[in-house]
Amino acid sequence: MTTPTTHPEPGSVLEGDVPPSDPRAHLVSPRTRAALRIQQRILTAARAHLTGRGFTELLPPIIGPVTDPGARGAKQVDIDYYGHPYKLMTSAILYKQASLLAFDKIFCIAPNIRLEPLETTSTSRHLAEFHQIDVEVAGATRDEIMDVAEDLVAYVVEDVATTMAVELDTLGRDREVLTRILRGRFGRHTHTEAARRLGELGHEQSPDAEIDWQAEALLSRAGDGAFFVTEYPKGSRGFYDRENPDNPGVLQSFDLMAPEGYGELCSGSERESDYRTIVTRIRETGENPAKYGWYLELAREGLPASAGFGIGLERLTRYVAGLDHAWEANAFPKVPGMVSP
Numbered sequence: 001m002t003t004p005t006t007h008p009e010p011g012s013v014l015e016g017d018v019p020p021s022d023p024r025a026h027l028v029s030p031r032t033r034a035a036l037r038i039q040q041r042i043l044t045a046a047r048a049h050l051t052g053r054g055f056t057e058l059l060p061p062i063i064g065p066v067t068d069p070g071a072r073g074a075k076q077v078d079i080d081y082y083g084h085p086y087k088l089m090t091s092a093i094l095y096k097q098a099s100l101l102a103f104d105k106i107f108c109i110a111p112n113i114r115l116e117p118l119e120t121t122s123t124s125r126h127l128a129e130f131h132q133i134d135v136e137v138a139g140a141t142r143d144e145i146m147d148v149a150e151d152l153v154a155y156v157v158e159d160v161a162t163t164m165a166v167e168l169d170t171l172g173r174d175r176e177v178l179t180r181i182l183r184g185r186f187g188r189h190t191h192t193e194a195a196r197r198l199g200e201l202g203h204e205q206s207p208d209a210e211i212d213w214q215a216e217a218l219l220s221r222a223g224d225g226a227f228f229v230t231e232y233p234k235g236s237r238g239f240y241d242r243e244n245p246d247n248p249g250v251l252q253s254f255d256l257m258a259p260e261g262y263g264e265l266c267s268g269s270e271r272e273s274d275y276r277t278i279v280t281r282i283r284e285t286g287e288n289p290a291k292y293g294w295y296l297e298l299a300r301e302g303l304p305a306s307a308g309f310g311i312g313l314e315r316l317t318r319y320v321a322g323l324d325h326a327w328e329a330n331a332f333p334k335v336p337g338m339v340s341p
């Protein structure tokens, strides 16, 4: 019953950093079962919280003619759709914006496929197949959607901490440490402040780039709670993140960092909805707008202004359950580069 396992680079992966090569050992492990029960509770709590606030849950598309190009460094997967080149979804962003034509507040639990670079195998945070709790709200500002993300994460943490004592104990997760983030509002720092803080911590961070995964973990460990990083520079994110009209070159975007070194949980932004600006932004990234046919047609006739975010479900489970690795939060984990069921 063993499955061949391909290690990406000999010596690049520490023992224990990768799932057991025998899927049976992973599935019957008490740790896996506790982690998956906690994940189920996270999903139930997130659905209850969002539907209670007027959100409609939609089922996300899995394939489409085009997908999110903003998956830095990760390769997209092509499929042949009756002779048309289609993609597996790297994120639901384009469909989230479009769905607001039907409902003002939507969410979906969306599977994503990203063939991440092999060096991410040892980050403990990257999977080639993962899920997002994806949320989008028509007419929301960046600050309003950050509050939605904060309330959702806080609700989930409190719910799991009060209902999943047995599973948290099985995993050795200290509930006192977990619930510390509920004592006050999450912190808020700009990207410039985060870059300066990283400099103090001895890590060179370009003011023009996305914060890389080592820096994320460093910041997350140095912080004293969950916190947002806002105002990412243009060029570090997808074309759909809205540029601040009063501060060109800066996006109305944010990440949410977990405490304790768990790193990025969520990315979000106000979205660009103006047709001409979207076309310009796509061109600026070096892509051909013609690829985005259906999306641009909708945008030309009018897409609602919106803001939204995506929380990585396996990453949220890892943080809440205190897991060493995101793959422990998946029954059939796909660690980048490893052959597995």
Ligand code: AMP
Binding pocket: 070, 071, 072, 091, 114, 116, 125, 126, 127, 128, 129, 130, 131, 132, 264, 265, 266, 267, 310, 311, 312, 313, 314, 315, 326
């Ligand atoms: P992004 O738009 O790339 O920031 O992705 C949104 C969220 O999905 C991130 O904040 C992570 O929580 C999660 N995520 C992104 N890429 C991965 C990955 N390769 N494996 C697991 N989770 C991921």
Ligand code: MG
Binding pocket: 255, 264, 266, 267
């Ligand atoms: Mg991100």
